Amino acid sequence: MLGQDGDGCCGGLAVAPLGDERAAELAKVFKALGDPVRLRLLSMIASREGGEVCVCEMTPAFDLSQPTISHHLKLLRQAGLIDCERRGTWVYYWVLPGVLDRLAAFLTTSQTAGAVA
């Protein structure tokens, strides 16, 4: 979703009035970003040197229960922003930059790379 086969090429906010289905797709991702806990989780993963973070490092960083953190990570994953893998006892998460970059391009009002000017 959101970017299959040249969807990311479609212009940003300011080039056309934005149809229903594309608005719905984008809204899903923005909704996933619309929570401070999820933003901190995403940033915590994105800013990590190796690119991967174990859940066991994220959970104690919040005053929240472990199921709550797990739930937020699931929402971020369903939004296509992160992915994870189990390695032994631990589960590691990393960022999928594709959707993030498309979102950034969508929000940019001043068209930097004007294709058709």
Place this chain on the structure above:
Amino acid sequence: MLGQDGDGCCGGLAVAPLGDERAAELAKVFKALGDPVRLRLLSMIASREGGEVCVCEMTPAFDLSQPTISHHLKLLRQAGLIDCERRGTWVYYWVLPGVLDRLAAFLTTSQTAGAVA
């Protein structure tokens, strides 16, 4: 909020783990973008040639009641994304690009203008 006095300079998602208060500010704006109706409204305003759109042009574009549209416009305004002015009988809305551009910079994972590398 979100950008008073050199806040926009602070790096994006991937430069540091993102503190509580900044995460809360960003989450408010992303939450405002996390609804398809609001995204369409914002895009409708941003893509307009003159930069201004009358409410009377936006309301009939949706299968929603007039109070609902008014409510969504209010949320977008409270998020600092748009502003409005009454001119005679009609009210006109326009986009405030500042917050949008800061959001785009925040989401960009590939640092284009690496200050400290």
Place this chain on the structure above:
DNA sequence: AGTCTGTATTGACGTTCGTTGATGCAAGGT
């Protein structure tokens, strides 16, 4: 003054969201 049009606000309703305790599952260590 009165009326009409355009927009915002209020109050209410059903739905979704964020959170938790309890439970389940996977893998490692005895």
Place this chain on the structure above:
DNA sequence: ACCTTGCATCAACGAACGTCAATACAGACT
């Protein structure tokens, strides 16, 4: 086999959200 640890899922609750009908407000025109 058994227990222990790390993480996910379930069921339930209160809070917030999206929507609408009804109402209020602002301006223009008689």
